Amino acid sequence: MDDPIADIRFGPDGLVPAVVQDAGDRTVLMLVEMNRNALLRTLQTGLAHAWSRAQQDLYKPGEALGQAYRVVDIKHSDGGDTLLIQVRHAPDSTGQRSHFSRSLAGAAQAEPPTVTEMPAALYDLILSRHEAGDEKSYVRGLFRRGQDVICKKVAEEAAEVVLASKNQAPSEIVYEMADLWFHATVLLGYHRIHPHEVWRELQRRFGQPGGGKTLSVEGSSAASETASG
Ligand SMILES: N=c1c2ncn([C@@H]3O[C@H](COP(=O)(O)OP(=O)(O)OP(=O)(O)O)[C@@H](O)[C@H]3O)c2ncn1[C@@H]1O[C@H](COP(=O)(O)O)[C@@H](O)[C@H]1O
Structure with a gap:
């Protein structure tokens, strides 16, 4: 056999060095080394195996985190x-995700991400603050306070968008919508759902009447009732 x-x-x-990446949102989780045996065991079991130089033994990356x-x-x-x-990577109990969550001093981006890069960049920043933010981090505080507080913030910011709209104030709408999208991204981060998943769902609906969903606008159901007799 081959x-x-x-x-x-x-x-x-x-x-051989092996980069371990989340297959869902493409986050780089860690760098490991594999020998022949580790790679064969990975293929046989479907679970990632690596070689530890320190222990001189095989181990399963991620296992220590649950x-x-x-x-x-x-x-x-x-x-x-x-x-x-x-790999498929569900959130673990410690909330730790990637081994690469700290920037080398001085290596931080001199320029902010472009507009198209923003959803993914903001999501990554939010998760890195959750994992390694300091006491001053607003995001870390939100995660610490838990899901109910995050959901409440989303609802509050949505209400502020509605008020800005009623005020007919475009700049206010942009400002409040930014607050809403930011907090919605925190909520996605809480569930480890990458914003790309949401864009993919919109992509799936793109160009289809009603996004491919059944429309229940007034009149249409009456019309179908009439048609069906
Ligand atoms: N984009 C944002 C962002 N937008 C809004 N906010 C915060 O969200 C909160 C909005 O709440 P409100 O408008 O209700 O104002 P508030 O009354 O002060 O609210 P509370 O603080 O009382 O909840 C404010 O504290 C804002 O500072 C944000 N906080 C963080 N970010 C991004 O997240 C990154 C990480 O932030 P830290 O975790 O603080 O480092 C930042 O660098 C930004 O890129």
């Missing part, structure tokens, strides 16, 4: 000397 890992080039130490990673796909670089392990 060797399933024949294309993988292990280094002189018998190891869940081993279930593998969705394994990709390799053209030369076969780097792996990308895409």
Whole structure:
């Protein structure tokens, strides 16, 4: 039988680096090293295995945080000397998610994200504040206070958008809508739902009458009742 890992080039130490990524929102979770055995065990069991230099043994990344990673796909670089392990990753009890949540001092983005990058950038920032924010972080405070407070903020901000609309004040509408979208993104973060999921749902509905949903506007049901007799 063909060797399933024949294309993988292990280094002189018998190891290959593997980036572990959330298959859903593409967050890079951690970097591990795999030897032949770790890769074969991963393929056989569907759970990510890696090699620990310190322990000189196999281990399951993520297990220490309460869940081993279930593998969705394994990709390799053209030369076969780097792996990308895409995994299904549910939120864990500690809330910790990625091993890459701290910026190196001085390396922070000099420029803010572009407008199209904003939904994903804001989501990443919100989760990083949740995981590693300091006492001053508003986001960290919201997560600490829990779901009820986050939901309440969303409802309050929605009400403020309604008031701004009634005031016929475009700049007020933009300002309040920003507050609403920000808090809605915190709510998505609480459930580990990437904003792309919402855009994907809108993409699915795009261009379809009523977004593909059954319309129940006044008249249409009466019309169908008449038509059906
Ligand atoms: N975009 C926002 C953002 N928009 C609004 N807010 C906060 O949301 C709150 C809005 O609440 P209200 O309008 O009801 O005003 P308030 O009466 O002060 O509300 P409370 O503080 O009493 O709840 C204010 O405290 C704002 O500061 C935001 N806080 C954070 N962000 C983003 O999140 C990032 C992380 O923030 P920190 O966690 O604070 O570092 C920031 O760098 C921003 O990119």
